[in-house]
Amino acid sequence: MCAGNAPEAFALDAGRRSRPVAEETDASGPLFTAAESCPVEAITISVLDTGEPVFPPDFPPEE
Template sequence: MTELWTVEVDTSVCVGSGLCAANAPECFSLDTSGRARPPEAPVVAADEVLEAAENCPATAITLRKATGGEEIFVP
């Protein structure tokens, strides 16, 4: 079975660098103010998504398993 993650972005600390959207464009988009927007539905676990969270300069991205909520990456 494919593992799914939920993606959260703390927009109060996001600086709009766009690195997340560059690393994982299938997962992240930027809103009109340039801040990251996560997908509304869980995403398939992928190295690119984890890399986007790890490389966020504002440490604004949290990843959790969609089932059970176990933390994958918390800034």
């Protein structure tokens, strides 16, 4: 689902698992759609400079 919703941000590996194309990227509408539709809630989005969580809202910043 991730690669289908945001193909510029995710690609399928040889095992047909979705992987991010880059560790850091600008969040776009399709990226938020991919995060919201992720069946295992594996996508987190945070502000690069501060680590403030954007999605999911209760995602704790890395220490």
